[in-house]
Amino acid sequence: MSTWLAQHLAALRDALRRLAAAPLNSLLSLLVIGVALTLPTAGWLAIDNLRHLTGDTPGVQQISIFLSLDAGKREVADIEARLKDARAGKWRYVPREEALKRLQSSEGMAEIIASLPRNPLPDAYVVTPSDAQPEALERLAKTFSSWPKVTHVQLDSAWVKRFDALLRLGRLVIILLAILFAGALVTITFNTIRLQILAQAAEIEVAKLIGATDTYIQRPLHYFGMLQGALGGLCAAILVGGGFYLLTPPVAELAQLYGTSFTLQGLSAVDITALTAIGGALGWLGAKISVLTHLRRFA
């Protein structure tokens, strides 16, 4: 094992020892960092879930193409080919029989449908465009309208625009919140490291006098900040996970009442890793700034 690696491992051990030396203080710091990261993370997840929820709703980020009642298999295949050529995104063919069955399964509709002499519903395509920008959706809807045997194209462009603006506003608020809380995390770490330096002043002074480089002195403090931030990130993941665990059943129940199978999407493994990494990076930054500021007095 190289000296470099051994010194990094020693610094990591030292940082862990410092964290364990004051468990209550460490726990409180982790909780504060965790809460600071929880708010933007939860907001970001809420927006993501909102996007998923509306993504499944016709007319919001989907375009429905209704064919004329006399459209035959050839015309249906022609529309499919045109969709392929137009690279419209994903689409699903909904035959009129399937549409009728779905309508029948809706509460209170079975008797009405049964009283009809024939199936009044047309064949349809439900398109989920790859580009969900309002302008792109409108452009696509216009193109679809011009195709033969298409009688109606459903896109609530005003709602799409409103919803898109709402999402953008939400994202902006989350970004501002994230910047604010990232600043809080850096500040918390800055102060923790300042206290560490004050507590370890004698050791730092002696180490410098007997040949320790600045890197040697700074390394455990950097690790300390990084560990504290990363563990705070994990703490945030646990808090967010806990919140979603509690919210998932009532949200699913509510969605069922509205006739959808929507369930909340929690944090994935990648999200948790990213959250931990971001926490670690911000902790390292706070430690770096604190070390540069407070180690100056040790000549």
Added chain:
Amino acid sequence: MITANDLTKRYPEGREALRQVSFEITAGEMVFLTGHSGAGKSTLFKLLAAIERPTSGSIVINGHNLAALGPTAIPYLRRKLGLIFQDRKLLFDRTVLDNVLLPLAIVGHPAKEAVKRAQAALAKVGLPNREKTYPIALSGGEQQRLAIARAVVNRPAVILADEPTANLDAHSAREILDIFRAFQQVGVTVLIATHDSLDFPDLRPRILQLERGQMSEPQQAGPIDGGVA
């Protein structure tokens, strides 16, 4: 080994601690730097340890011109010096062994070998079996031995000691000086700054005497009498 030429140290407030001090110490010599309090011994110690920079003049230790060393090179120079400070600078929240392990950790010695070397250094200064003790539980003489063990554990070619016998009784002072003598006899250069009146003629060290920041006669071997007991 150590060459000082026209060393002058003037502090920002205008006080001149050293004025045109020159001397040469050859490898393996044991030299006592004597003088009253305020004569400039500690300032000279700080210049030799690169803790402070001279206002003018030059210091060459082991071929390294201290004036030419950048801030990043200074730690590496200090690793080659065994520094013993007037206030010892022991870490009281660490065990005796951990105190001695610190310089080895700084240079990145593997843990197992480092423990062996630290134990050997403690044995050399007469502190075996005290590894798990904390410095607060040691007597003044023992604390000084611990400071010496920490200074020599990296096997330096030069030992610089600032007032190593201060506040020690004559018996303990003699023991400490004998430890330095033992290192000198194996080729280590030893420079001891002291204002104590030490009368151990058998040690026969070379004496450099400072008076109000200037080198004064005698610079020959003999008993030490800095004047302050």
